[in-house]
Amino acid sequence: MSQTVIQDPSAAIDIKVDVELRNVFKVFNGDTAVRGIDISICQGEFFSILGPSGCGKTTTLRLIAGFEEPTGGEILIRGKSVAHVPPYLRPVNTVFQSYALFNHMTVLDNIAFGLRIKRLGKAEIQQRVSEALRLVKMESFARRFPSQLSGGQQQRVALARALVNRPAVVLLDEPLGALDLKLRKEMQVELSNLHQTLGVTFIMVTHDQEEALSLSDRIAVMHEGRIEQIGTPSDIYENPQTPFVADFIGDTNLFQGYVEASDPAALQITTDKGLKMVVQPQETWNGATSQPVVVSVRPEKIQVSLNELDNQPNCYSGRLKHVMYLGTHVHYLVELSSGDCLTVLQPNRAESLPALHTPIHVYWSATDCLALTA
Amino acid sequence: MLLVPAGAWLLLLLVAPSLMILEFSLHPGLRPGQAFGAYGLGNYLQIFQPIYLQVIGRSLYFAISSTLTCLLLGFPVAYWIAVMAPKRWQNLLLVGFVLPLWTSSLLRSYAWITILRPTGVLNTLLSTIGLPTLDLLNQQSAVLIGLSYNFLPYMVLILYASLEKLDKRLLEAAADLGANPQQVFWKVTVPQTLPGIAAGCLLVFITSLGDFVVPELLGGASSMTAARLIYNQFLGATRNWGFGSSLSMLLILAVSVSIALLIKYGDQEPERY
Amino acid sequence: MPPTNFRNSRFLKRSPQFSMTTRRRFLQASAAATTGVILANCQRNLSDVGSSDGGNTASPTSGSTDTLHVYTWADYTDQELADSFTQKTGIRVVSDTYDSNETMLAKLQAGGGNIYSVIYPSDYMVQKMIGMGMLTELDKSQIEGVDNLRDKWSNPGYDPGNAHSIPTTWGTTGLIYNSTVLNPNPEDWAYLWDEQRQISRKMTLLDDVREVMGASLRSLGYSYNSVDPAEIEAAHQRLVELKPAIASFKSFGWEDQLMTGDTVLSMVYSVDAISATLENPDLNYIIPASGSSVWTDTMAIPTTAPNPEAAYAWINFLLEPENAARAVERLKFATPNQPAFELLSNELKENTDLFPPDDVLKNCEGIAPISQEISELYDRYWTELRSA
Structure with a gap:
């Protein structure tokens, strides 16, 4: 088939x-x-x-x-x-x-x-x-x-x-x-x-x-x-x-928030914990400003960096709380300064793993996350 | 070691009495208070006299007919309670159905006398609605009614236990494969509950074979059964304990063989998974 | 009492309407008679009803001299009798009942009867048990009032000189019928055959081989106790002829059907018939003219009796005319005790069903013990009759 x-x-x-x-x-x-x-x-x-x-x-x-x-x-x-x-x-x-x-x-x-x-x-x-x-x-x-x-x-x-x-x-x-x-x-x-x-x-x-x-x-x-x-x-x-689908199918990180401003190319979203996010709306998007939304980011879509990156819209600082070595992948648990906890899945690139409690930055592009009407 | 108490009980309550009856049965014409005479098979040969064969034949006829009646009446009832009735009503229905068991079987037989006698409940009812009356009491039909009524609750209980365990998904599976309700019943329900059917039939058969209250009370003049014949040999005027014992051994044998058959063939059914 | 007699005189005391309590008591007693739980008899503790050890027959109280265990027919004793005995002697009475002589014999032979000091065997059973050495020879110096017995019972054939037993009740076998339905009324056994069409399937006979065969023998002019195989064969053939007309063989429970009109005639024991006739004036009891059986029940002390002193006290108590008469008034059995008879009300004294005149009794015989071979012959014919 x-x-x-x-x-x-x-x-x-x-x-x-x-x-x-x-x-x-x-x-x-x-x-x-x-x-x-x-x-x-x-x-x-x-x-x-x-x-x-x-x-x-x-x-x-x-x-x-x-x-x-x-x-x-x-x-x-x-x-x-x-x-x-x-x-x-x-x-x-x-x-x-x-x-x-x-x-x-x-x-x-x-x-x-x-x-x-x-x-x-x-x-x-x-x-x-x-x-x-x-x-x-x-x-x-x-x-x-x-x-x-x-x-x-x-x-x-x-x-x-x-x-x-x-x-x-x-x-x-x-x-x-x-x-x-x-x-x-x-x-x-x-x-x-x-x-x-x-x-x-x-x-x-x-x-x-x-x-x-x-x-x-x-x-x-x-x-x-x-x-x-x-x-x-x-x-x-x-x-x-x-x-529900985002959460049920695969792993994802969800942020509750609302739309601050929207244009066809990007939504400006503020989460309940105060993070600013930029999300590219889906084709079917028809929400309005101040619409409550849930932002979904798949763990494998999140990048990790030790340095802050100015050119990324969705870049947040946090610290590494937990690292799980999975062989082909490495699973990170990152606590953002806002208090949110993120799971991140990265291919194992054979680099030395960052130490626990290391200050760290996570980021993703506007196309790698979804805004779903709650 | 754990088998010792059970074994002792079995020996005391089952094996020893049976051996005693066997011993009695091997002394022709043995009477109580007499010294045991020579061993012989006279008591067993006596059974083959036509009048005694006739008595045994009647007992078998009563037992087999009441077993079939109980099965035919009991299966739909048990099926209804176990499969079709709402779950929360099942216990209540079951209790209701076996409630007659809480009364003495003698009382139930007397109730049937009241119903079946010439001027009884049934005939009063029949003549009220303009139907001809029936002369059922003191006939074989009254015995069959009484036996079936007495043992129907046992049949229903056993069939219920079997039908209640029946995996309802098997019925759905059969329907799914194209079997209409009749085909589902004969190809799945019946084979699946066969051990229960066999156990129920066996129980009714054995108990009605040994029953003599019902034939005695409802059967009228021609109601001599094997159980009553045995009774007469032990406690009647003849007091021929030897012959009574040989008749008892025959019953014990018949019952043992049927149980053995049940265990052998009832066990062949593969275990549920 | 005749052999395998499932008599139950408790039934006598029921009302025609069948009150619930009597019904239950009746069923209890007849359950013992029919269900084969023969050796486990209904037991009543007459002097101590309701007490915690009331049902305790399991432990023989052979060591105790203040308890008397009596093994008897249902309702030959009652609470009042036991109470007055206890009052007089201080001896507690525990009574168990049986429904046939054979049951009583079987229990005693099996060793389950060794708690009883008094038993109530019938005439032929007395003879049988004497032969088996199961009855104590009575010490007449310990008994008062044997001379109160009527002549007929002073030297009975089954126990010459009453050496082992004291007659206490007697009765006859006969026919009870509904006089408003039957015409003509029966007078003799021959009626059953002559009027077979009129009474077809509306007749019950006793469930007792010797009584039924005896009646048939008598109707042919033979002895009730015939041991001639040809005569027995002829009596059997005559019963086979009658068979299609017989609704059932019943020693008890025939009253219902007779009173509702389902049956019109029953062969019964006088002791059961009398209260039925007292309750329903349409019912009459007759002793067939050609003769019937007359039976006597006695008191005896088994050789295994644990408490013979109390047994003698019990026998003496019941030989006292006042006590015997009171029992007859309540329980409606015939007494062989002449002074007791004198004490009865005229109504009872003149009841010819209870006390038939001598010219009727002269044709009657007691059921006599017979040899094993003849007994088996009877039994085979009986089985044949009951299964054909």
């Missing part, structure tokens, strides 16, 4: 929309889990819904699968409304968070389950099951029971069980959440490969931003039942539209 992303599917006629959510609400016993979300997911896209636990992302997935009916709004799959269509009639298959394999059946029977329900011919079932087993590299485990498999192996079976049905959409609910780090990395690669091989639409729910960033074509960041932002991974990372 290429990273050419269709921001507005309706604009591109040749791109088909597989799943569409229109102003979908879901209320459980008075608690609103999903508060009016709109998503269009294109055919063949790897789409992730990312957010902290309780943000409504799993509910959204279950609404698409049909395990929940929306309280309001509409869901369309391949252009058809699926209101009141039970899960077993929807052209989607789910890979469940803890796999939900049938422990009374062998791996083979688990994978063949959907095909047998469809009453396909014996030969076809056999052929498709072995294909699926090969796809997830589990050929030699067909006769085992799920309890005799490791977590990663169960994960593969769960994948095969969904994929063997050749669904229009594969829903993945925290598919790698139960695996250890190394296995997770491996499976991420395999998931990506599978997606590229099959060209099926994947919708994945995850709280792991790294997983979302590395696998997805597009990501929807959810927070408290709403979608904060939908965009490509770089979009989400480089141009977060809200303080």
Whole structure:
């Protein structure tokens, strides 16, 4: 899958929309889990819904699968409304968070389950099951029971069980959440490969931003039942539209403040602690003077210098509070004279590290930071 | 060492009495107060006389029919309580359903007499709404009603325990893979709760096989069961403890075999992960 | 009392409306009769109800001379009787009840009965237990009032000279029926067969092999205690003929159905029938003309009795006409004690159900012990009858 992303599917006629959510609400016993979300997911896209636990992302997935009916709004799959269509009639298959394999059946029977329900011919079932087993590299485990498999192996079976049905959409609910780090990395690669091989639409729910960033074509960041932002991974990372997205995706330093003066090229901002900052506004900027804002600066965008630099707009003095050596990078904690604490991430240039408590200057350009309306 | 107390109890309460019954059963025609005669299988051969086989056959018929009835009635109830009812009501519903267990089974059987007798509650109701009355009391049907009613709560309790542990995501997974509700039920719910079903059936089967209150009170003139036959051998006029013991051994054997089968095949289900 | 008799005379005292308390007591007692918890009998501490050690039969008080354990039929003793005995002698009475002679025998044989100093075996059981050496030969010098017994019980066949037992109650087996429904009214056993269609599935018989077979034998003109296999076979065939008309075999609990009209006729023991007829004038009790069984319950001292002195005191107490008469008035059983009989109200004295005239009794027999082989024959036919 290429990273050419269709921001507005309706604009591109040749791109088909597989799943569409229109102003979908879901209320459980008075608690609103999903508060009016709109998503269009294109055919063949790897789409992730990312957010902290309780943000409504799993509910959204279950609404698409049909395990929940929306309280309001509409869901369309391949252009058809699926209101009141039970899960077993929807052209989607789910890979469940803890796999939900049938422990009374062998791996083979688990994978063949959907095909047998469809009453396909014996030969076809056999052929498709072995294909699926090969796809997830589990050929030699067909006769085992799920309890005799490791977590990663169960994960593969769960994948095969969904994929063997050749669904229009594969829903993945925290598919790698139960695996250890190394296995997770491996499976991420395999998931990506599978997606590229099959060209099926994947919708994945995850709280792991790294997983979302590395696998997805597009990501929807959810927070408290709403979608904060939908965009490509770089979009989400480089141009977060809200303080929540900026904070949730990657590390960042945030300064609360307000706009003192604005022109199309630069915003003059004063933070609550009294720092003056110059920020280049985003294209979508439409804030006014005295608008409260949050300035976000990624740690890796901050430069460190032992000398004060007059030609930099955003240059502040402070002292080094903590240094963490990370091998490829060095992580600094800098306390500014204003009292703010900054994290700074610099490539390890093999220079000798500054000593603790050294007076130091940090700076960044107006284009390396973002002003987000609070 | 930790097994010693349990082992001692087992020996005292289970093994020793069973061995005693076995010993009794091997002396043909043994009566209390008599010296043990020669060993022999006469008591066991006596069982194969047609009248006794008929009694055993009736006991099996009562036990199997009431087990099936309990399963058919108990499963929907247990399923409803465990899966469909709101979580906070589950305990209350369960308590409500097993409440009859707090009364004596004798009392419950008397209640059924009141309901089923010719001028009883049921027939009064039927004739009020213009339907023909039923002669159910003192028939096999009354025994089946009584046994099923008595043991239904046990079945529901065991099935509930099993259904409550049922992983609901498996049901969703099956639906997700295209199974309609019936297919989900037969391909996932039933296999997943099979150990519970087997345990419930076994319990109802064993207890109704040994019950003689219900057949005695509701069954009328032709209600002799194996349990009553054993009772008659021990405490009736004949006092043929030898024959009674051989019948008891037969019941013990039947029960042990079914439990062994349950342990052997019930255990094959792979553990949940 | 006849064999395997699940009689429960507590039931006698219930009101026709079935008050809740009597119902529960009845159920308790019959639970013991039917659930097979036979050896664990309902126990009542007559003289010390409510005290903390009231239910303490587990520890035999054999060393104690001031407690008497009595093992008896339900309601042959009551609180009043026990209280007046305690008042007179200072001996505390703890009474346990049983529902059949066989239960009592089994408990004593199993060694669980060695706390009892007085037991109440029926006639044939007395004979059996004497044969087994389980009853103490009574020391007549310690007993006063044996000469109060009516002639018929002064030298009974089951225990010549009352050497081991003192008769205390007696009764008959007969038919109770609803006189407003049945026409003609029954007079003899033959009625069951002659009017089979009229009473079909509205009749109960006793749940007792010897009584039912005895009745059938008698209806054929044979002895109630026949040991002739051909006669027994014929009696069995006759019962098979009757079988479709029998609703159930019940030794207790037949009252309900009779009073509600679900049944119209029951074979019963007189002791149970009398209060039913007193409660409901539509119900009549008859002793079949061709003869029935007559039974006697006695007091005896088992050889294992821990407290024979108290046992003698108890027997003497109950032989006193005033005490015996008071018990009869309350508990409605027939007494073989002539002076006690004289003390009864005319109403009871003239109740021919309770005290049948001699010309009726002359056809009646006591249930006699029979040999093992014959007993097994009876039992096999019984099993066949009950399972067909």
